[in-house]
Amino acid sequence: MSICILIADDHAVVRQGLRMFLEMDADFEVVGEAENGEDAVRLAGELQPDIVLMDLIMPVMDGITATSRIRRQYPDVEVIALTSVLDDGSIFGAIRAGAIGYLLKDTKADNLIYAVKSAVAGQVQFSPQVAKRLLKEVDFPEAPEPLTDRESDILRMLASGYSNKGIAQDLNIGEKTVKTHVSSILSKLGVTSRTQAVIYALRTGLVMLPPGQS
Amino acid sequence: MSVDENSTGNEWLQWIQAFEHAEWGIVINRADVTTLEIMNAAFARMHGCSIGELRGQPIESVFAPEERANLPDWIEEAHRKGHISIESRHLRKDGSVFPVSIDVTAVKDKQGKVLYRVVNVQDISQRKAAENALRDSEQRSAAIIATLTEGIVFHNADGMITLCNAAAERILGLSVDQILGRTSIDPRWRTIHEDGSPFPGETHPAMVTLQTGTSLSNVVMGIYKPDDSLTWISISTHALFFSENDKPYGVVVSFTDITNQKSMYELLEQRVAVRTRELKAILEVSQIVSSNLELGSLLTIILEQLKQVIDYTGAGIAKLDGDDFVIVEYLGPISREIMLGFRASVNQDTGYRKVAESKQPVIIDDIWGNEPWLNMLRNITDKEMLAKFQDIHSWMGIPLISHDQLIGVLRLDHHEPGHFTSAHADLGLAFANQAAIAIENARFHEQAQRFAAFQERQRLARELHDSVSQALYGIALGARTAQMRLETEPEKLAEPLDYILSLAEAGVSEMRALIFELRPESLQNEGLVAAIAKQSDALHARYNLQVITDFGPEPDISLDWKEALYRVTQEAMQNIARHAHATKAEVRLHQNDSCLVLEIRDNGMGFDPGREHPGHLGLQSMQERVAQIGGTFAVVSQPGMGTTISVSLLL
Known part of the structure; x- marks a missing residue:
């Protein structure tokens, strides 16, 4: 089953290039293109893609607002922020809005394929440097509802870069059950993305950043 | 008078009628009889009596008591001279007294012996009252004229002064003898118009009025007194006529001394002129301030304009820079190079500090004075520098305030001690306000320019983002696609390559457009x-x-x-x-x-x-x-x- 992708970018040439590039991979199907944030939210609802590649700077509605709406309205649709400027403001904004990850519009096109596949697999990926900065940036409720042991285990594994599938195998449970646990974790922590949950885990010391990278 | 024995009976009757109906009193008495004998009705009426009541009464009884003693003399004189006229006072029945004019004629026989007296008596109460009233009025008028502070002179038809009052003597600095008899064309008058030109005698208001009959008012004339001092008078004239059609028989000239008013008015005018100059200078400065943003030249203009209204030796504008006042503009005898950049710390005991503390103008009569806080220049150790300030004595510092914050000081100096006054300070404040506005404007302008440059950079960054970086990203995607197709489906290479080419072309034209914008001269060239x-x-x-x-x-x-x-x-x-x-x-x-x-x-x-x-x-x-x-x-x-x-x- 192929991965359904929605491309949201106000530059026609970029949409054209992304579609051309992504569709070379048999696993991907570009199901739609949005030229602004408003279209992106609408099409996310209509097309229910697995993932939205979201440009952040767009007319009518910017990518961060669109990300936040999509994550609240359609929690199963993951969002990867695609930016041409790597500034803290837009990265933090995207993560806070519920994007699972972000990518720079740069020449390392292969990263894009990897990132999309990881995101769809439920894997959280971002560099430790960014993680460290994000620790201070994301807000959590003061006293979130306590996680169960199983939820803590799963959060720890998420933070360690496990995919849904990897967690399911290790814990000997179904992928669907993993997703249910993750939903529960997100709602207890009052966040909208796995990435935010992982940041929570790092902040509360549930997991440590890998040594030498902190 | 003699009795004509040949008078006809008819004639006699006429005399009787005249006697009976005369409006004045007539009494006829024999020469040796001392009581009243024959009288007419008018006589009795004037004494409030009937003829019957008076007949037989002593003659003296109709006289007022104080007059009675004179009666024998009058009778004697009348008998001797044959006729006298006297004035006396008679008594009415009710006791009141009234003035009378008495005319006595003694009628004698041929031998000259007095037979009887015919006495005409007239009540002159009304005439007396009128005479008194006229005398009172004349006295009052004379008193008024004498006590008037206005000078009054009267010129007769020949233009000669025939009357003057004391005020005229005083104002003109001449005695009454010197004034009377003079005419306007007398060469001793030295008179001028307000503008200083001569005021010839034939054009003096009195002459004009005499000739034309027209009254004049408030003609200003300057008169040199004998002591050569100048008195200014304001003259009004009034022509006098016997009848409307005649030429005037004289002219009354009144004048007041306006020397004081005139000098006060001149002083006022001077003050108005000064104030006008001050306002004009301030206005000019404010116009320049609002139309010019080049701070250096603005401050110079402000100092130059200030010189027009405040006499200073040196003037400078010091800006507050952190804890220091730094002179940013200077006009005066010390070279600009030395003054510009001169710093005074807020913490040092100087006039600047006083200004900073009070936010009010500070005037120092002498900066070399003894007050302990006057360390204006004591901290300057450089002797050459110190020498430059040696001539400065008076100092005035005026705060430059913007939005309640002190942003600098306008400082003025003068080589005379005690030169500056609070009026200077008030005026200086107006200029200081303009300087503060100029400094603030310049700061805002700089900020605005910086902000505009920042916005322009933002816009270019956005443009770059929108164009070149997207194109480059597309090229990377296309190139990667092409690379992979080369391995898997080389026959489908055309699509990514076309894509790459079109992006590259687009990128080039975008770059051209952007570079065009980065070089402002492009539009011109x-x-x-x-x-x-x-x-x-x-x-x-x-x-x-x-x-x-x-x-x-x-x-x-x-x-x-x-x-x-x-x-x-x-x-x-x-x-x-x-x-x-x-x-x-x-x-x-x-x-x-x-x-x-x-x-x-x-x-x-x-x-x-x-x-x-x-x-x-x-x-x-x-x-x-x-x-x-x-x-x-x-x-x-x-x-x-x-x-x-x-x-x-x-x-």
């Missing part, structure tokens, strides 16, 4: 048409829009106008790219005899210009630019019908 053409290419390359261009020759207009038109085009194209969802755009620039028209049209979604719509800020800035160069801006659009923006400029 290459022209408006070339600039708009580049923009059109970029619009086509970036958004894959069909862009039709139709340009006439390079218009012959100023660079400001070109710049404005270029920016409008740019803004309009950005709106097309961002909001219009158009597939086609047309850009035209045409000039006919008197008008240059720029038109940018798209076939996009349009909007309702009467409502809020995206891109309205852009429209507003276009409109402002066009208004600035005096052009006409129009936008025609409605939803679904595309948008046309046009600018017309009258040449």
